[in-house]
């Protein structure tokens with residue numbers, strides 16, 4: 002019985018909670034017991050928050066009894082370690098922030114708390130969200146619930162693995178170049194990155210401010226949609242947040258794809274290094290969408306090749322500045338015994354940051370330096386404009402863009418850590434959406450060699466409802482449901 | 490306004506002619522706002538307990554975001570408009586990256602290549618000083634060292650009350666040619682800022698900081714010399730002295746065949762000299778790039794026009810009007826034109842029917858030095874009481890003080906004290922005779938030709954009878970002693 006409760010979607014769980022068949026406490030207990038059994042193998046969580054879940058579950062049960070339960074009342078939630086939660090140690094997967102307890106809660110998290118979600122804990126990620134495998138965590142790597150010898154993807158690998166392993170019903174991640182969609186694909190769950198500005202970034206420890214967006218992991222498109230709608234909308238604490246109503250992401254999203262034009266970019270379809278098993282899963286998914294009445298057309302995103310290079314200039318440039326505050330002066334790790342302030346900076350950052358973070362800080366510092374700024378940062382911004390234009394042109398010919406989320410399925414732990422460039426290629430199909438600020442989702446679309454494959458749907462700016470509509474139609478017609486992994 | 494100590498405008502040179510001084514000014518001004526530039530923290534006072542006006546945003550904690558303060562943007566735009574600047578349609582914030590313990594984020598949010606405004610000017614003593622730009626940024630915190638400077642201190646303390654306080658940076662072209670001009674420029678700027686309500690601009694309170702950059706060259710040369718930038722200046726007097734010192738220092742270097750090193754120098758108030766500071770500029774590459782957390786601002790034309798229309802009469806216009814409409818002397822225009830409150834008082838009292846020249850007199854001689862302002866109505870009444878001979882000037886001074894303190898009208902106060910002016914000759918004759926009898930030496934001196942002895946006699950007379958009309962009394966004394 003208790004394990005069954007960890008296989009539910011929000012819809013199913015909410016029905017049981019409102020009927021009184023189960024309590025929020027039962028639901029939390031079931032997840033905690035599963036975590037106790039499995040997480041020693043999966044290692045999705047960095048830390049657990051019993052002091053939070055006990056209070057929130059009590060409150061959820063009180064509201065259920067009173068009959069004024071909010072939409073996510075009692076739903077178990079996992080939060081990526083980059084989202085600040087008041088009083089809860091938040092470290093961005095980094096040793097440099099060990100022990101840091103923010104005195105504020107990220108807006109997206111606070112909104113889900115208001116909607117009744119119950120936080121179980123903090124999930125592992127690549128340090129400062131820099132990575133595609135969660136192997137760059139400053140603590141330990143997370144494992145893919147479908148094959149413990151493989152990575153869950155990243156950077157939000159802990160959140161994806163937690164949902165895939167039945168350790169949380171929904172989870173939050175952040176997506177800077179694919180950090181929600183790629184691990185969702187590799188773990189076989191739904192993961193969504195909204196339009197830039199849809200969700201407030203307040204309280205999200207920044208990696209690259211112009212690319213970062215917070216989004217949900219869930220076991221169904223409906224769950225992702227409802228979660229996203231509840232955390233969206235204007236926030237006076239984030240000047241880049243939009244005043245568009247959060248609920249608009251749900252507009253018409255159950256209408257099906259009949260009559261829609263779905264674009265397949267040839268640069269994505271034939272991307273270098275795409276595995277045959279992934280390609281055939283995508284072909285099968287396209288066939289399903291066609292049978293639902295969608296027209297599939299070929300489109301082109303001609304500047305795709307330059308996107309990766311532009312991304313790996315813009316993101317490190319912003320991160321080199323965003324991470325300057327970790328100086329050991331006010332909080333976090335501090336090498337106070339250093340002989341002077343310069344040494345204190347150097348020692349703190351040498352010890353506190355992992356090698357990938359240091360590599361990107363150096364790359365970004367170089368790209369912004371005088372004499373190099375025009376050749377690197379400015380040129381990358383021009384490429385970014387061209388990539389936006391590519392998407393604008395493509396969306397004149399189609400309503401949404403479909404492709405694989407990741408060229409490969411989950412790869413063995415350690416297989417790419419020696420070659421940063423091969424790791425960077427994991428994001429080749431997703432980072433265009435970040436450069437252009439567009440909404441995108443990854444939904445499970447079958448397997449290759451027994452490992453999950455993800456179908457990516459990208460939409461025009463503020464077109465979350467279009468993206469969700471395609472994803473939902475596929476999910477319904479294909480019968481491919483998010484499975485909870487047995488693990489062991 | 491020439492300085493008796495020898496202004497540096499025309500320094501005699503041993504050879505190659507005369508030195509010309511070239512000064513550009515960077516002035517940082519704290520706009521009048523209730524909260525900081527990017528968070529809701531209140532602006533503290535100098536001397537508040539350290540780190541009492543801070544929050545997660547201005548402490549630079551992870552994950553927090555800056556939200557621009559509209560009041561600061563508005564003050565900056567008003568300043569730009571008052572300086573005749575062009576306001577572009579788009580402006581943006583940029584990050585200036587450097588690490589220092591007083592800079593919590595590791596970067597300062599400032600403006601780089603698209604400032605809020607460009608190409609203005611300020612008239613100083615009839616000369617047009619070009620303004621290159623006015624932009625908005627945030628202040629840093631403050632470090633307190635136990636020991637010498639940061640790199641030698643055994644302990645350093647960080648106070649972030651100032652971190653994130655809004656600052657307008659007003660940058661002039663190198664159009665100033667002397668310490669006097671630089672000081673007058675700074676004073677004129679303060680007057681303007683106060684007039685438009687953009688800032689209190691109190692240098693002593695750290696609301697205004699002037700950083701002159703100074704070079705000298707042979708007069709007639711069109712090339713600029715190597716410049717130094719001066720910091721730590723916190724009064725107009727210090728500004729003046731620091732420039733005089735620095736010009737002299739550069740002159741001596743060049744005349745000895747040495748070179749001036751481009752650097753930042755601090756002003757030591759205690760030692761009255763400039764000294765070389767460890768210069769960040771050379772080692773540092775600020776890696777400016779657009780602040781991604783704040784979308785570019787679109788400056789709505791209608792808003793700009795509203796702000797322009799809302800500007801009060803500017804000091805230069807006001808001065809011209811004081812001369813044109815009331816023929817006030819230069820001295821009075823300088824005082825009244827420099828302070829919006831005094832100018833409003835003047836206009837109000839004149840509008841209430843008091844004669845302009847006398848109102849100006851009272852303001853310059855009595856009101857301005859005391860710093861306490863009566864209402865325009867009360868000042869007008871007071872001036873009329875004096876000019877129609879109802880009370881004496883001495884009485885009027887007392888009445889003014891009391892009127893400012895209590896807010897009551899001068900007529901009421903004068904009546905209550907029984908103040909009136911006695912001009913009746915027969916009454917005053919008795920008094921004058923008594924004064925001459927009581928001061929035989931002064932009387933004899935006067936008769937002997939020492940005209941200044943009259944002062945002692947008049948003083949005694951006014952002490953005995955403050956209500957006496959001084960003019961009539963003086964004539965009587967002259968007559969009796971003649």
Ligand SMILES: [Zn+2]
Nearest residue numbers: 528530544547
């Ligand atoms: Zn603050």
